[in-house]
Amino acid sequence: MMIESAFYQALWPALFKGFKLSLALILPSAAGGLVLGVLVGLIRGTEQPRWLFRPCQAYVSLFRGTALAVQLFICYYGLPELGLLLKPLCLEFGLPEWLWRLCYPSAYGASVLVFILCSGAYQSEYIRGAILSIKRGQFLAARALGFSRWQSFSAVILPQALRLAWPGCSNEVIYLIKYSSLAYLLSARELTGAAFSVGSFHFRYTESFFCAALFYLSLVSLATWLFSRLERAWAVPGFGRS
Amino acid sequence: MPVLEARHISKSLGGKLIVDDVSLTLDQGELKVLIGPSGGGKSTLLQCIHYLHRPDQGEVLLEGRSAAEMGRRNICAFRQEIGMIFQDFNLFDHLSAENNVAVALRKVKKFSTRAALERARAELARVGLADKARLYPAELSGGQKQRVSIARALAMDPKVMLLDEPTSALDPELIGEVLNVIADLAQGGMTMLMATHQIGFARRLTNEILFMEKGRLTERGSPAELLAPGSNSRAAEFCAKLAQLMGRE
Structure with a gap:
C-alpha cells in the first residue's frame, strides 16, 4: 500500500492531540464517576441517610433512563437558556456571579460534567448490588463492637463492597473510554472528532477511523490490565467466592 | 448492684410482639443461660x-x-462495654483473624495500628488461635471462626458478654472447642448471658436457667430444681425433647 505522507502527516499529530483531549475527558470523568457512584451506591444500598435515598433513586433513574447524547445536548445547549433567566436574578439580588456563569459551560466542561453524572449513576448500581450481597450480620457485628454508623460503613461495608463491585466498576470505566467519543457532538476535538475532521478533509474515513480505533483499543487494553492488577492486589483469600 | 439489669423490656417487630415484658439481672461473674424454643424471642431479647x-x-x-x-x-x-457473640459468627470477611480483632480497637478505642495488632494477637492466643492470626475467615473452620469472634469481643474489655447460640451453627465435632473457651471465661469470672441449646453444658456452669417462650420468661430457677425429673416444668419438658432428639441422631 502506498502511504501518501501528506495524509499521515496530518493524521498522526491530529490524532495525538485528540487523544490528549480524550484523556483529559476520561480521567476526571472516571475518577469523579467512581467517587460519585460509591457515595450514591452507599446511600442507595443502605438507605441511609433516609432523606437522601429518594433523590438518589431519582437521579439514577434519570441518568440511566435517558440517552447520553440527549444529556450532553441538554447540558450544553439547554443550560445557557437557564442562564438567561438566572443572570438578571443574580444581578438583582446580589447573588454570586459564578451561579449564572455555571450555566455557560464549555464543550469540555459540559462533557466532563455529564460523563461524571452518567458514569456515577451506573457505578452506583454496581456498588448497591455489592452492598446488598454483604451479610447484614457483619453490619450488626460492627455496631455491636461500638462502631458508629459511619465507621461501620467505611471500615466494614465499603472495603467489601468495592472488592465485590470492582469487576463491574472497571467495566463501566471501559465503557466510559468509548462513550467519551460523544463529546465530539459538542464540538470537542477529541480522538473521534480529530479522526473525523482529518478523514473528511482527505476523504479517507476508513484509515482515519481505523487509526482512531487503535488508540481506543490500546487505551482499553491498558485500563483492563491496570484494573485486573488492582483486583489481584486487593484480593483476599476466599473472599467473594463462596 | 447488678452489672446488668434489664427492666420490663418489650419489643415488637413488624407489628408482632417478639419480647414481652422481660426483666432480668446479671451479677458480677454470673453466667445465666437462656433456653427455649426457636422463635421464642431469645435473639431479639439479647439484641x-x-x-x-x-x-x-x-x-x-x-x-x-x-x-x-x-x-x-x-x-x-x-x-462497647457489652460483648456480643452471634450464632453465625459475623466475622468481617475481608480481614484476617488478627485484623478482625484489631479493627475495632483501632477505630473505636483509637489504639495505634501496632498496639491494636499486639492486643489482637494476645486475644487470639487466649482462645488458642495464636497460629491462625494471619488467616482469613474463609480459611478457618466454623469453630475457629467463632473463637475469633470471641477474641474480637474480649479485646474490647466488655463488662458483660451476651452469647446468642454460639454453637448452633457448628458441626458437633467443633462445638467442644468453643464451649471450652466459654467455660474458661466463666471460670475467669466473666459475666455472661448465653442463649443455647447445649443443656448439658449449661447445667454444669450456670446457677440459673431462664426459660423463654413466646416472648416471655415463663420459668426461671437453678438447673437442679427446674430440670429435675418430675418437676413438671416446661423447661424440663423442652430439655427432655432436645435430649431425645440428640439421642436419636
Missing part, C-alpha cells in the same frame, strides 16, 4: 439488651447507668 434494637418499652442499666436516655454517641460507648 434489645445490647440496644442493637431499641426496646419499645423498658430500659437496660449497665452498672446502674440507663441506656434509655443516651444519645447516639453514648449508645456506641455503651455497646
